[in-house]
Structure formats: C-alpha cells, structure tokens
Amino acid sequence: MSETSGIEPTVESPSQVERKKHELSPQMRGLALTGIVLLALGGVSWALGIRADSIRRETFGRGVDALAASMTYSVIELQSQRFENRGERLQLIVDEVARAGRYEKVVVADPQGAVLATTDSQLRGQVLESVKDLKAPAKVETRDGRDKASTPIQAKGGQTLGYLFVTSKP
Numbered sequence: 001m002s003e004t005s006g007i008e009p010t011v012e013s014p015s016q017v018e019r020k021k022h023e024l025s026p027q028m029r030g031l032a033l034t035g036i037v038l039l040a041l042g043g044v045s046w047a048l049g050i051r052a053d054s055i056r057r058e059t060f061g062r063g064v065d066a067l068a069a070s071m072t073y074s075v076i077e078l079q080s081q082r083f084e085n086r087g088e089r090l091q092l093i094v095d096e097v098a099r100a101g102r103y104e105k106v107v108v109a110d111p112q113g114a115v116l117a118t119t120d121s122q123l124r125g126q127v128l129e130s131v132k133d134l135k136a137p138a139k140v141e142t143r144d145g146r147d148k149a150s151t152p153i154q155a156k157g158g159q160t161l162g163y164l165f166v167t168s169k170p
Contacts, residue, residue: 057147060168061138064149067097068138068164071108075153075161078116090117104146105167108153111160131163145170 074090090108094117098106107118113128138151147168152160 053142057140057142060147061140061149061151063101064138064140064164064166065151067101067166068151068153071153071164072155072161075108075116076155087116093117094119101166102169103166104169105165107165109163109165111162113163116162128163128165134163 071093074093078087078090094106094108097103098119103119105118105120107120107123107128108116109128109131110116111131113131115123115126115128118124134150134152138149140147140149142148148166150163150165153162153164154160
C-alpha cells in the first residue's frame with residue numbers, strides 16, 4: 001500500500017464546472033439583491049403615491065359637495081323675489097369661499113347653466129353648456145396640477161337649484 005500525502009486532488013464533474021461558470025460572485029449577488037430591493041421600494045412608493053393622490057381627489061370632492069350643500073339657501077334666496085341685493089350677496093359668498101378655501105376659481109350657475117356668481121370675470125353673464133349631466137357626488141378631474149370639481153346644488157328633496165364648479169390652486 002502506498003501512503004498518500006493527505007491532499008487528494010478533487011475531480012469535478014462537467015456539471016459542477018458548468019454551475020461554477022454561471023454562479024455570480026458575492027459582490028454581484030449583493031448588487032443584484034440591492035437592485036431588487038430598490039425596485040420593490042420604488043414600486044411600493046409609486047403605489048402609495050397613486051393612493052395618496054386618489055385620497056386627495058376624493059377629499060377635495062367631498063369638500064366641494066359640502067360647499068354645494070352649504071350654498072343651497074343662498075341659491076334659494078337668489079331665486080326669491082323677497083330679498084334685496086341677492087346677487088351681490090351670493091357673489092360676496094363666492095369670493096369669500098375662494099379666498100378662504102384657496103381656490104383659483106369658484107362658479108355658481110343656475111339649472112340652465114347661466115352663471116350667477118363667479119370669481120372668474122370672463123365667465124360673468126355666460127351660459128355653461130355641460131351642466132345637465134352633473135350628478136352628486138362631485139366629479140373631480142385633475143388637469144395641469146389643479147383639481148376641478150363640479151356638482152349640483154340641490155334642495156333636500158333632490159331638486160337641482162344650480163351647479164357649483166371649483167378649481168383648486170396649483
């Protein structure tokens with residue numbers, strides 16, 4: 001018998017050699033894992049951003065619905081023959097709402113779309129075309145970094161007294 005020196009040569013099978021060729025170095029594995037984690041965090045952040053935007057629009061819409069409900073009596077007063085300066089009072093309310101709510105534009109129109117009060121001087125005396133299809137709750141759209149909401153102003157029985165349009169500041 002012959003003695004061996006304690007170190008025996010290892011013979012690798014062809015499949016072991018192939019596996020080693022495709023293994024990543026520890027540094028590359030770390031970089032790959034870091035990339036996967038960053039992609040996952042980016043995806044979560046993106047999803048949370050979309051959710052936060054949705055919540056912001058929903059909250060804006062609810063605020064506009066509440067504002068429309070609070071304007072019901074002002075619009076009823078405007079349609080009544082008993083009150084003097086009723087148009088001026090509604091205009092003052094609209095101006096104050098825009099200022100306090102930091103809105104860029106607030107418009108109140110009658111059921112036919114005629115503008116009754118507005119913060120946009122170009123719309124005074126105009127008739128808005130697309131008011132017939134508006135239903136509560138407020139419809140909110142985002143364009144150019146501004147939320148725009150429109151909703152009917154309704155009496156308790158559901159009768160439409162007018163419409164409210166609000167545009168947020170950017």
